[in-house]
Amino acid sequence: MEQRSTPSRKVLRRFFRHRGGVLGALLMFSLIVIAVFAPQVAPFDPLAVSPFDALLPPSTEHWMGTDTLGRDMLSRVIFGSRISLRLGLVSVSIALTIGVIVGSLAGYIGGRVDDVLMRIIDVLLAFPSLILALLAVFALGPGLTNAMIAVGISAIPSYARVTRGEVLSAKENLYVQAAEAVGAPALVIMFRHILPNIIAPNIVIAALGTGTAILAGSALSFLGLGAQAPTPEWGLMLAQGRGFMQLAWWLSFFPGFAIMLTVMSLNLLGDGLRDVLDPRLN
Amino acid sequence: MHSRFVKVGLLFLAFVMLLGVGATVFAQGEIVYAMNREPDMFDLHTGSSRYDLVVAANVFDTYLYLTEDGEYLPWLADEVTASDDARVYTIKLRSGVTFHDGTPLNAEAVKFNFDRIVDPDTASRAAIGDMGSYEQTEIVDDLTVRVHFSDPHPAFWNALADWRAGGPHSPAALQADADGFKQAPVGTGPFKFVEWVERDHITIEPYEDYNWPYPRAEHEGAARPDRVIFRIIPEDQSRVIALTTGEVNAAMRIPPQSVGELQSNSDVYLNSVVLPGTGVILVVNGSKPPTNDLAVRQALLYATDPQAISRVGYFNAWQAHLGSVLSAPNPSFVDLSGEFPLDLEKAAQLLDEAGWVDSNGDGIRDKDGNEAVLQYIGFPNPETTRVIEFLQATLRPIGMDVQILELDSGAIQKARQAGDHNIAHLTWIFKEGGFLRTLFHSENIGTGWNFTHLADSEVDGLLEAVETEADLSVRGDMLERVQRRMLEQGMVIPTVYQQQINAYRNEVQGIKLYEVYGEAPYFYDAYVEGQ
Missing domain, CATH: 3.40.190.10 (Periplasmic binding protein-like II)
Structure with a gap:
């Protein structure tokens, strides 16, 4: 109740006072701009091979050096942002959609449905998410799309659990009981009355979860189960550089740094959102 | 002040000692x-x-020792002789040889070993390939056996110098615990x-x-x-x-x-x-578009340059492959590097002539609804990945592309046997040219190791003849023709020697x-x- 009556301007003001959140948002914004305008920003074609320029250290021409095939690392890292962001968004969308539906059904209908759905979620929750993603990739086969689905599946439990809890408490609210009393259909109650009120915690989890998803996606690619060569995917680039740690540190350093920066900015943003949106802080 | 130096010094000393403990002491x-x-x-x-x-x-030791020049020297066998038709081999064992468990290496042990390899219960994966048309081992005396084959089996010389069929395992140990032997071998x-x-x-x-x-x-x-x-x-x-x-x-x-x-x-x-062996080669699938077209396969050969692959993929540490399906250390190896020199124009011309043109303007040639996109299937190995990425970059300008799929060995074998690939990675070590039958005879398409998915009667005929040809120089000529034919037909793309x-x-x-x-x-x- 309290939260719904809070004007969005107040939320924004609170957010702008959160330094970490603002920093995260700025970093994310620049990353998105870079990803969107990658063809304009990148100095070279990320796939253009030039064997005689292989393994050049960072210089004014190649800011992040070149890889084993003479491809410009900066351009590859820039194009990699597209893949990582897409991976984060797609897998979180999958997890969010399925998680919220499962959680709402379990929470709102209750009884047997709740028992069955939540036991399934408990089973999924029993596995560490990366193991779950690995299992999913083994079932689906390697590839970027499959990695997105796998990472998405592995994140479903957290959304489902939170949504169920929120629905259970929202169900007890007067406005829901009032809607039930006037005979509103269950679907209308769920989508019009309950859902808007439980979305805030899910946004926070989604922001934090995008970082986790990007990390998991990179991990899968690092293991050779996600993006396939010559895709400029950060995890894959990291893996390709690991045989050259002593010879050409820039091969692994820059993709690793990019992953770190992205995940860090999403974590900062997520923390900021949580502090602002968490009704308990109001 | 002074005591602080001492403390720091002691700490440093402790650290160094710790480091010493950490390192292996041999x-x-x-x-x-x-x-x-x-x-x-x-x-x-x-x-x-x-x-x-x-x-x-x-x-394990072997009965014979094969030198680089292809000579078989006596080792566990004092003498080996073969009948003119290469159907009967007489092996005279060195006396006084014992297994690690103290049991002697005698005629009985040799017979036990050969019989066991062909026994279906052994489920032999590789050694059985050395045994050809094995019939039986006849014990002549305590240290002499005669090994009989129903067809000529010249490759048995090589088998006697290879640990799989030619390295005697202790019969006593195998009889006591055959499963345990897998983890705890007993040889000579x-x-x-x-x-x-x-x-x-x-x-x-x-x-x-x-x-x-x-x-x-x-x-x-x-x-x-x-x-x-x-x-x-x-x-x-x-x-x-x-x-x-x-x-x-x-x-x-x-x-x-x-x-x-x-x-x-x-x-x-x-x-x-x-x-020795195949070296690192790419096997081309001759039954899946676009590589079912000979022009595409030959264009691939004109577009690949083993020298550049050696440099880009292997930093010149692995040498360029100058042959086709055999490496330089194999007897009967032929240098075919002049057959398909790097020539991108020629490659493009071959594709043009065969009707592969870019009709939909996507930069990739097509013909009869098939795009000139090659599916590559290989192991996640940094060197081969680099080679394929390099090949991909070379092929794009002439209107071809490569899709890379890297799988684990189980999945890779299934995919290659099913013919999901256009080009697949293959590398195998062997000295005996007759082994090519396992890799390239059409009888091994689908369930075996032939990933060309192309039944070529000339290659089949030659490989069959090689198996039973007792005259080693005639055999050599046949193997040369196999190498030439397979390259001309674009069935393989050699990259580097292993x-x-x-x-x-x-x-x-x-x-x-x-x-x-x-x-x-x-x-x-x-x-x-x-x-």
Whole structure:
């Protein structure tokens, strides 16, 4: 109740006072701009091979050096942002959609449905998410799309659990009981009355979860189960550089740094959102 | 102030001592050899992993010893003679040879070994290929056997010099516990098996009674090192670092990019040999579009340059492949590097003439609704990945593309057998050219190792004839024709020879790489200096 009556301007003001959140948002914004305008920003074609320029250290021409095939690392890292962001968004969308539906059904209908759905979620929750993603990739086969689905599946439990809890408490609210009393259909109650009120915690989890998803996606690619060569995917680039740690540190350093920066900015943003949106802080 | 210096000094000293404890302290005369992959099993009759042989070459001896010049020298056999039609082989054993369990190597043991390989219960994966049309072993006397084949089997010479069929396993040990033998082998070799701690190490120690060294050995009697420990270190960089820091004193499979770095390291030295076999080749699927078109396959040959592949993929540490399906160390190898020289214009012209044009403007040629996009299926190996990425970049300008799919070995085998690929990675080590039948005869399409998915009657006929041709020079001619035909038909794209690059710390001396099967090290003459 309290939260719904809070004007969005107040939320924004609170957010702008959160330094970490603002920093995260700025970093994310620049990353998105870079990803969107990658063809304009990148100095070279990320796939253009030039064997005689292989393994050049960072210089004014190649800011992040070149890889084993003479491809410009900066351009590859820039194009990699597209893949990582897409991976984060797609897998979180999958997890969010399925998680919220499962959680709402379990929470709102209750009884047997709740028992069955939540036991399934408990089973999924029993596995560490990366193991779950690995299992999913083994079932689906390697590839970027499959990695997105796998990472998405592995994140479903957290959304489902939170949504169920929120629905259970929202169900007890007067406005829901009032809607039930006037005979509103269950679907209308769920989508019009309950859902808007439980979305805030899910946004926070989604922001934090995008970082986790990007990390998991990179991990899968690092293991050779996600993006396939010559895709400029950060995890894959990291893996390709690991045989050259002593010879050409820039091969692994820059993709690793990019992953770190992205995940860090999403974590900062997520923390900021949580502090602002968490009704308990109001 | 003074006491602080003392404290810092003491701390530093403690740190240094800790470091000392952390590093491996070698026992006297101990060789620690870093391997990149763990062996599967040491029952060589059953298994097929090449990594089994790295250890097994020191636990088992062979009847004959094959030299680089293709000569068969006596070893466990004093003499081997073959009938003119290569159907009957008489093996006279050296006397006084015993297995590590004390039982003698006699005619009975030889018969037991050959019979066991062909026994369906053994489920032999590789050794059975050496046995051809084996009928039976006849015991002539305690140290003489006659081995009978229903068809001529000239490749048996080679089998007698190979550990799988030609390295006698102790019958007593196998009869007592055949399953246990896989983890604890008993042979006649210079070293006896001690222990295998999975995913960590395997230890072997000299067999005290040993006195039948291989013909090229430098000393007699028991093996020199006190112990050889094979450490399993799969990660390339970790293996190199373990060697440079002294955690191990020998390492196999040095990654190509580390060769330069190790060459300039004065604590270590390198040993590199070209391995026989197919070398690293790309097998082209002749039944799946677009590579079912001969013009596309030949265009691929004009577009690939083994020299550039050696440079880009292997930093020149692995040499360019100049042949087709056999490597330079194989007898009957032919240099075919002049047949399809790098010529992108010629490649484009071939594609044009065959009707492969870019009709929808996407930059990729097409014909009859098929895009000129090649599906590559291979192992996740940094060198081959680089090669394929390079090939992809070379092919784009002439309107072709490559899709890369890297799988684990189980999935890869299924995909290659099903023909999901246009080009697939293949590499196999063997000296005997007759082995090509396993890889390229059409009888092995679908369930075996022939991934060309192309039944070529000329290749089939030649490979069948090679198997039973007793005249070695006629055989050589046939093998030359096989190599030529397979390249002309674009069934394979040679890239580089397989190279075994080992590195040792200076104090370790005398490790020999078996001339024929370079991946197997002989530790018999090896020693650690200063100990």
